[in-house]
Amino acid sequence: MANETPTHDARLRDLEAEAFRTGRTLAEHSEQLTTIRDQQRTAFGNIDSLANAVGxxxxxxxxxxxxxxxxxxxxxxxxxxxxxxxx
CATH class of the missing domain: 1.20.5 (Single alpha-helices involved in coiled-coils or other helix-helix interfaces)
Structure with missing residues (x-):
């Protein structure tokens, strides 16, 4: 049983590290989605402006x-x- 605790602790550290990496990845994807949404909003605004300028x-x-x-x-x-x- 004494050997189980270090193994258990190591596994717990691995799981915590994986959760941290996953959280960081999700945050990065969220930032990218926000950037894409902003770019789309700008593009659609430009298209509307261009359409209005055309006639x-x-x-x-x-x-x-x-x-x-x-x-x-x-x-x-x-x-x-x-x-x-x-x-």
Whole structure:
């Protein structure tokens, strides 16, 4: 029985270490999800702003507005050295 206590203590330390690592990993994933949500919110806000800049909803059809937005985004990608056709 004397040998069981050190084994039990070692196992308990292992479990505590694993719980700590898991908690840290979950916290890191939570931070990443928050960052992704912020990026999505910004992207959708930019799309809304761009759509509003292209024209009011009644001015042109959605297809025409989206076509204009697509052309603007392609031009921005090319300006940054990205070939949108290759992506």
């Amino acid at each position: 009011a909803p009644g001015d042109r059809s959605i297809a025409q507005r989206l076509d204009t937005i697509e052309r603007v985004l392609f031009a921005l990608a090319r300006a940054q050295g990205v070939d949108p056709d290759a992506v």
